[in-house]
Amino acid sequence: MSRSVYVSRAGGLTIHPAGWVDLPSGARITRMPVMDGDVRGLFARLGPTPAAAWSETKGYRLPTVAEYDELHRAAKYIAPYTLPTRDMLLGDGVQLGDEKAIQRYRTLNMASRSWCEQHDAEVFDRLSDVGWVNEPVSNAGKHWAADGVIYGWWLANGSVIQSPSRAHASGGGTHTDYGTTFHVVLKSSQPLKPTKLGDKGEAVKAWQRHLVSQGYDVGTVDGIHGAKTEAATKALAEKQNAALPSAKVELIEARNYTRTTRTSVDLVVLHSTENPIRPGTARSVAQWFAGSSAPQASAHYVVGPDEVLSCVPEAAVAWAAPGANHHGIQIEMVGRAHKTDWLADGKHDDAGAPVMRRAATLVRGICDRWDIPVRRLNAKDLLAGKRGITTHAAVTEAWKKSTHIDPGCAGDQRWPWDEFLRLVRLG
Amino acid sequence: MRLAPLVALAWLCLSCLPLAKVAQAATWLGAVIDAADAGARVYHQRHPSLENERATALAIKRARVAVAGVQAALVAEDSAKLAKARQEAVEAYAALRQLLDASGVLEARSAVGGSETDAPMPEPLSLPSPEAVSEAL
Numbered sequence: 001m002s003r004s005v006y007v008s009r010a011g012g013l014t015i016h017p018a019g020w021v022d023l024p025s026g027a028r029i030t031r032m033p034v035m036d037g038d039v040r041g042l043f044a045r046l047g048p049t050p051a052a053a054w055s056e057t058k059g060y061r062l063p064t065v066a067e068y069d070e071l072h073r074a075a076k077y078i079a080p081y082t083l084p085t086r087d088m089l090l091g092d093g094v095q096l097g098d099e100k101a102i103q104r105y106r107t108l109n110m111a112s113r114s115w116c117e118q119h120d121a122e123v124f125d126r127l128s129d130v131g132w133v134n135e136p137v138s139n140a141g142k143h144w145a146a147d148g149v150i151y152g153w154w155l156a157n158g159s160v161i162q163s164p165s166r167a168h169a170s171g172g173g174t175h176t177d178y179g180t181t182f183h184v185v186l187k188s189s190q191p192l193k194p195t196k197l198g199d200k201g202e203a204v205k206a207w208q209r210h211l212v213s214q215g216y217d218v219g220t221v222d223g224i225h226g227a228k229t230e231a232a233t234k235a236l237a238e239k240q241n242a243a244l245p246s247a248k249v250e251l252i253e254a255r256n257y258t259r260t261t262r263t264s265v266d267l268v269v270l271h272s273t274e275n276p277i278r279p280g281t282a283r284s285v286a287q288w289f290a291g292s293s294a295p296q297a298s299a300h301y302v303v304g305p306d307e308v309l310s311c312v313p314e315a316a317v318a319w320a321a322p323g324a325n326h327h328g329i330q331i332e333m334v335g336r337a338h339k340t341d342w343l344a345d346g347k348h349d350d351a352g353a354p355v356m357r358r359a360a361t362l363v364r365g366i367c368d369r370w371d372i373p374v375r376r377l378n379a380k381d382l383l384a385g386k387r388g389i390t391t392h393a394a395v396t397e398a399w400k401k402s403t404h405i406d407p408g409c410a411g412d413q414r415w416p417w418d419e420f421l422r423l424v425r426l427g
Numbered sequence: 428m429r430l431a432p433l434v435a436l437a438w439l440c441l442s443c444l445p446l447a448k449v450a451q452a453a454t455w456l457g458a459v460i461d462a463a464d465a466g467a468r469v470y471h472q473r474h475p476s477l478e479n480e481r482a483t484a485l486a487i488k489r490a491r492v493a494v495a496g497v498q499a500a501l502v503a504e505d506s507a508k509l510a511k512a513r514q515e516a517v518e519a520y521a522a523l524r525q526l527l528d529a530s531g532v533l534e535a536r537s538a539v540g541g542s543e544t545d546a547p548m549p550e551p552l553s554l555p556s557p558e559a560v561s562e563a564l
Contacts, residue, residue, distance in 0.1 A: 272540040275478055288477045295475030297542035320542035330542065337539045392540065403548075404474075406540025 194233050194261050199225040210263065211236060237261040237315065249310045249362075254289035254298035258317035258325075265314070265370040266387040267328035267377070268363050269321050269395060270415070271299065272335040272407035276349035279306040281334045286311050299332040301362055305347075305354040308362055314369070321392050323399030324382070328390075329366050333359050337393075337406040342416050356416070360423030363389060367424070374424050376417050389424070391415060446501060449509070452563035453497045456516060459555060460490045463523060466552035467532050473546045474538035479530045486523040493519040497564065513564045521557035 195204045205223040212218060216232035225233075275281045282304025289298050289311050298318045302309045312318040312330075320330035335342070335352045342352035367374050367389070377390040379397035391412050393405040408415025467483045493516035500509035527533050535549045 271542065274476060274538065274540045285477055295480075295542070296472060296544045296546060297475045299542050318542075319544055322543060322545040332542060392543070401545070402543045403537035404540050404543050409539075 194237075194263070195225045195229070197225055197227075197230045204229070207233075233261070249301070249308050251310045252283075252286040252290050254286075254311040254318070255291070255294035256289075256296050257298045257312045257319055260317055261315045262317065262327075263315075265327060265329055265366075265372065266385075267324055267382075268366055268372060268389045269324050269328040269330050269392060270359070270363075270389070270407050271320060271330060271332045271392045271404070272337050272340065273302070273332050274336050274406070275334050276336070277305050277334050277340065277351060277355060278349065279304065282307055282309055285332060285334070299330040301330075302332045302334070303355055303359045303362060304334040305351075305358075308358050314366065321395045321402050321404070323401035324390070324395040328395075329370070331359060331362065333407055335407060337409050337414065340407075340414075342408070342414070343419060356420060357423060360420055361427065364424045364427040374421060376421060378412075389421070446504075449497065449513070449564060450501050452560075453494050453501070453516070455563065456497075456520060456560055457491070457494050459560070460487060460494065460520070460523070463487065463490075463527060463552070463554055466549070467527060469547075470530075470532040470535065470549040470552075473544055473549055474531070474541070475544065476530070476538060476541055479538075482526055483523075483530070483532075486519070486526050490516070490519040490523045516564060517557060517561045520560050524554055524557060527552070527554070 195207045201223055204225045205221055207225070208218045208221045208223070208229055211229065211232040212221065216235060217228060218232050219226070219228040273281070273285050275285070282302040286302045286309040288294065289302075297320060298312050299320045300310065300312045300314055300318045302311060314329055317325055318330040319325055320332070321328065333352075333355045335355055336350070340350045340352040340355075342356045344351040345353045364374070366372065373388045375388040377386055377388040377394065379394045381388065382390060382394060382398035391407060392402065393408065393410055393412055393415075396402045396404055397410070464487050467480075467487070471480050471483070493512065496512035497509065497516050500506075500512045524533075531538060532549070533552050533554065535551045
């Protein structure tokens with residue numbers, strides 16, 4: 001069984017009554033049993049791993065030493081018990097195949113597993129609250145385990161994964177599992193960005209590793225963005241652009257947007273165009289975005305009662321909601337925040353259900369393509385760095401960089417979240 | 428014999444002064460419309476809106492045409508045309524002002540929805556009332 005505990009990037013040093021602890025660095029940790037290990041030592045011993053590229057694609061990053069120390073201190077403070085694992089796991093006092101050590105570890109792990117089992121529901125409620133996906137972390141673990149260098153700790157470059165109760169205290173082909181696996185992951189505050197021809201340095205290396213992980217040939221991962229890296233970057237961009245649902249969605253390319261190739265997107269942001277709901281309005285808006293008198297604004301999609309139009313490639317950045325542009329996909333729905341009844345069917349100007357249904361289908365596809373959880377995010381969630389579906393109104397409330405309150409007025413009062421999410425899940 | 432030119436001059440002054448004032452008022456109204464146009468453009472840079480921008484462009488055009496109509500009537504010295512043109516100018520301006528008020532341009536009130544840019548926030552726009560324009564014309 002694999003389970004994950006995520007460390008988010010919000011809050012101050014606060015121990016919540018329910019058990020969460022927010023660290024000054026912004027990390028958050030749950031009450032979990034953790035290793036009493038020297039993390040710096042671990043980092044010193046670990047170079048780039050096969051999991052590194054994977055990790056970067058998911059936007060994880062290596063925590064700084066300071067963050068890690070802080071995390072570790074806090075973890076010790078709140079953990080119901082600690083495991084004396086440094087020597088054991090780093091091999092300083094443990095010989096592979098040392099049955100005594102393994103037995104000692106097994107005992108500790110049984111205690112750990114017992115604690116975990118007792119708190120599973122609680123933990124997973126909170127995991128769900130934090131909302132970060134846990135599936136890929138296991139993959140990272142597998143990658144790392146395949147390296148077979150360090151037992152008991154799985155580290156991906158960009159994520160740190162502690163597994164106090166799943167010890168690979170074995171070697172030479174034997175393999176022993178103990179209990180439940182727990183991971184702690186730090187999520188990057190900076191999504192991986194493509195570099196440009198002529199760039200040099202660590203950012204280029206990270207980008208090259210990402211390209212390699214996607215199956216592209218960059219020559220050597222040398223931190224120099226040369227011809228091969230450029231060709232791979234363009235090929236990846238073409239692939240991502242081709243992944244647009246173009247078969248059913250006509251592209252009327254907006255004039256103004258940031259032409260870039262994002263590799264991760266965190267948010268789907270819903271808007272209303274503030275037009276009466278009529279056939280042809282979505283097309284008018286898309287043509288306006290594309291025309292010679294186009295505004296300095298755009299959206300990825302415009303959804304009307306009769307059609308959905310694409311205006312900006314999903315991998316590029318539309319200009320629609322300051323604060324949520326660079327990590328969001330913007331969807332303009334024909335309708336009016338103060339007037340549209342999003343649950344009403346029919347052909348009158350304020351019957352929003354036909355628009356909402358089309359938007360839900362579109363959003364489902366976006367969530368699938370970008371691995372975005374199908375759930376509502378309010379302003380607090382946005383500030384906590386969660387991923388999901390939100391509204392322009394929530395973006396306004398969260399970051400105060402925009403002022404609009406669409407598609408359902410302030411606090412999303414008029415936007416039928418439950419029905420919309422139900423439709424999205426139905427696809 | 429000597430009084431006639433004086434009377435003629437007096438008549439000319441008395442009749443032309445209001446016309447000169449109307450001409451000045453028309454020029455002033457043209458400047459007001461220019462300011463309204465510029466203010467609306469700044470507002471829509473931050474809060475683009477297909478519908479509002481089109482409506483504003485039409486209202487600006489109508490107001491400009493109406494002002495041109497007043498000036499044309501002044502040049503033609505056609506009092507009947509002038510009266511009609513003055514009425515149209517006042518109505519066109521009132522409609523423009525009402526539109527800008529309703530769409531939030533005058534108070535620099537945020538739009539409700541649609542795509543929003545990171546252009547600077549617009550500032551309130553002060554325009555004369557239709558009554559003041561009517562009086563001036």
